[in-house]
Amino acid sequence: MNDVQVLEARQVPLGGMRSLEVRRTLPHKDRSFVGAWCFVDHYGPEPVRDLERDGMDVPPHPHTGLQTVSWLFDGEIEHRDTGGVHGMVRPGEMNLMTSGHGIAHSEVSTPETDTLHGVQLWVALPDADRETVRAFEHHAPDDVDLTGDDGGFAGVALVFLGELPGVDRSPVTTYTPLLGAELRLEAGTELTLDVDSSFEHAVLVDSGDVTFEGTQLKRGDLACLDPGRSQLHFSIGQFPARLVLLGGEPFEEDIVMWWNFLGRSHEEIVEAREQYEAGNPRFGHVEGYTGKTDRIPAPPIPPVHLRPRNRRGRIGG
Template sequence: MLDSVIDARPASIGNGFNVRRILPYRLRRMLGPFIFMDHAGPVSLGPGQLTNMDVLPHPHIGLSTVSYLFDGQVTHRDSLGVEQIIRPGEVNWMTAGRGIAHSERFEDPAMLANGTLEMIQTWVALPETVEENAPTFDNYLPHELPIFTDTGIWLRLIAGRAFGLQNDVKTHSPLYYAHVVLQAGTHFGLPQGYSERGAYVAKGSVEVNGHTYGVGQLLVFTNGVDPVLKANDICTLLLLGGEPLGERFIWWNFVSSRRERIEQAKADWQAGRIPLPPNDNTEFVALPEDRSKPAGSGTGTPPPQPLS
């Protein structure tokens, strides 16, 4: 029933800001089109510390970044000129396509006063037909995302289709992504109709087939089975999966179906051909030193730098 269990590993995105990294994993690079997943926080810091966690402008190609907050606020700026404060319960979907740069800064007064941050960052790989499309950014408010409730169950559909729900979040391939809160003792299943399905435990713990799984574990289920998850206590899950897209190469913040495209992206960032955000262009993250084999799935590549 369980194909694999991925334990989150500690990772640093700089300035002492540590996250739980779930994907990519050496034994499973992707789950459906999802190729990257970080869980940041919960972290409580004073104003002086919080601004040190700013993620400077950095580039992406060939993917969509998805930012989803449980708590706190982050200011997003990108090379399209978009400036967006990301708040809990919103979906912020940036499609890099042929190339975009963005920053994430912790500067909102409310965030500085509160000092608490918890967020999930995922990357969704793009089908080959749209990898080189123009970049876009969309912000979806909580009221645009359908919610399902039942005894012991609260569910918000972040993107895709699941449990008879769908929304207007623009995706490029079949997938599902949902935020679920279960009360203790509640039994819950996964969406049907997808080749690859998983459930990430963000808070609390669940029981599957008599085994208990807790915070920081991604449960990947065998295709064709219908697992039942039992909440041992109040727990928060991120359900995600979809249809695989085929092999993808990943190096730093670049994803592509073509190895040579990764090399081109490196050269483009180094030469300044990927523009910086016009309202955040005085500093940026330099291209890391390449101490790896040529970019590719399963190679020892520099870890992704940003949250998204």
């Protein structure tokens, strides 16, 4: 029996009519998490400079209760946040922002950037740590060679978060056991990777001809596995592949995720929205951002009671 759960991406516009189109697989109606990973957007290669727009410009907007992981394949983005951080997101360099109790940030492509291509990922903070202070970390992992099942060169791994056993470990702060890595695999490769059997795992296909654990995948698919596997097998066809491998211990807490806020109840989300709209110091002011508007306003709360979701995507009580 094939126990690979394949989540197909849905197209989501970010920022209105001239927005960046992204392929979103998490959250999904059939699954809310892979470990503590709770949000997966995959975009590009997308031209961001044309007659109608002059690059990507996402004005300051808030977050609570999570970490954002920015990982690019192509392009460059300028990051500013209310923790006073001004940094650049570049290919092969991971930027991790911890919102904790509250943060706001902006994301703007640099003048030299014509194309953006990458992933934007969120990690849910556990209840014990979700009120932590805001923080920011940067890490540029090494390319680590991978050996195929035939003993030859299979490609490289860049471990940007957590640990891939026997390959590399990232020094970046996580609050639950996690894995995040880019895999660039050669055409014709058969590769078996050792992994932590207590983890859930997921593989996001960016490009290439990929069969994962006997299941053929297409670009944008997120293939998920429950805990219990100590190895993962990849078979690459006639075209090289680029994948993002995610993993983590099952996240057993229910969450309420609405817009850019992650909490535990409807009332928490309402409070965060009200505080953001009122300019509360909880979210602060992003210094140095010079876009057409000073912030993205929060949308209205839906006329329903926001209910929590658990790791299987089911609605909680």
